[in-house]
Amino acid sequence: MAIEASLTGHLVLSTLHTNSAAETVVRLLDMGMDPFNFADSLVAVLAQRLVRRLCPQCMRREPATHAEQEELCEDYRHAFPEDLHPTPEAIRAEWRAQLGEDSTPHLGRPVGCPACDHSGYKGRTGIHELLTIDAALRRLIQTKAPSEALEHAAVSHGHFRTLRQDGILKVLQGLTTIDEIRASTAH
Numbered sequence: 001m002a003i004e005a006s007l008t009g010h011l012v013l014s015t016l017h018t019n020s021a022a023e024t025v026v027r028l029l030d031m032g033m034d035p036f037n038f039a040d041s042l043v044a045v046l047a048q049r050l051v052r053r054l055c056p057q058c059m060r061r062e063p064a065t066h067a068e069q070e071e072l073c074e075d076y077r078h079a080f081p082e083d084l085h086p087t088p089e090a091i092r093a094e095w096r097a098q099l100g101e102d103s104t105p106h107l108g109r110p111v112g113c114p115a116c117d118h119s120g121y122k123g124r125t126g127i128h129e130l131l132t133i134d135a136a137l138r139r140l141i142q143t144k145a146p147s148e149a150l151e152h153a154a155v156s157h158g159h160f161r162t163l164r165q166d167g168i169l170k171v172l173q174g175l176t177t178i179d180e181i182r183a184s185t186a187h
Contacts, residue, residue, distance in 0.1 A: 003033060006041035019186045020163065021045040021131035022147035022154070029144055039141035045131045047163055050124040051170070051180040054108045055116035061174055063104040072105075072168055072178065079162045081152045099172055108174035125175050127167040127184065131160060 006012045018024045024045045029035055064072070073088045080086060086094075095105065110120020133141070136153055154160035161169075167181030 003037050003041050007037060018047070020147065020151065021047040021129050022150040025131070025141055025150055026144075026147045029141070035142045035144055039133070039138045042133045042138075042141065044133060047129045047131075049127050049163060049167075049184045051127060051167065051176045051184050052121035053123045053125040053175055054110055054177065055113060055120055055122040057115045057122075058111040058113035058120065059174065060109045060111050061106045062109060064107045068107065069105060072171070075178075076165050076168050079151070079155055079165055081156055084156050095169070095172055098169065105172050106174065107171060108177065110177065125170060127163050127170055127181065129161060129163045129166060134159075 002012045002014060016024050016027060018027050022045075024047065025042070028038065069092070070088070073091050076091055077085050077088075092105075099105075112118035112120045116122040131137070131150070131154055134157065136157065137150060140150055140153055151160070151162070155162070162185075164181060164185045167176070167185055168178070170176050171178050171181060
């Protein structure tokens with residue numbers, strides 16, 4: 001019924017529990033959606049998670065060690081198809097452009113204070129991945145391609161960031177920790 005409504009021009013929003021935006025597409029196809037009508041009607045899929053936010057009153061910002069930078073970089077690169085892996089230098093340049101940092105990235109560390117009940121965390125922040133459907137993805141959906149193929153196609157077109165990648169950017173912004181991101185995202 002939702003697909004029929006969307007094909008007649010109605011905006012349909014729905015929720016579904018999956019590990020990623022690409023897995024949502026596959027799950028809906030597995031539920032019996034016609035791949036051609038579904039591919040024609042789908043505009044975008046947003047996956048989101050909430051992670052604990054570092055307490056702004058007691059958080060300690062420290063320069064990331066070389067090992068931490070390498071680890072974050074490898075984690076970030078993991079989503080790219082093998083033939084499109086950017087170099088660590090390219091990733092760091094992208095981070096500097098997005099975060100406006102000219103030097104070593106800084107990471108936030110939880111400390112604990114009365115404001116956060118000595119946990120080091122206060123509140124939540126969201127991490128997101130938005131899969132917008134273009135012609136190439138539409139063709140993959142019509143052929144019932146696996147979620148990995150959908151994700152790799154989106155990443156290779158350069159307009160997709162995974163939950164893990166968005167989380168790493170939030171870590172570099174000092175909003176949360178890499179442990180929070182790893183606990184909330186699949187790799």
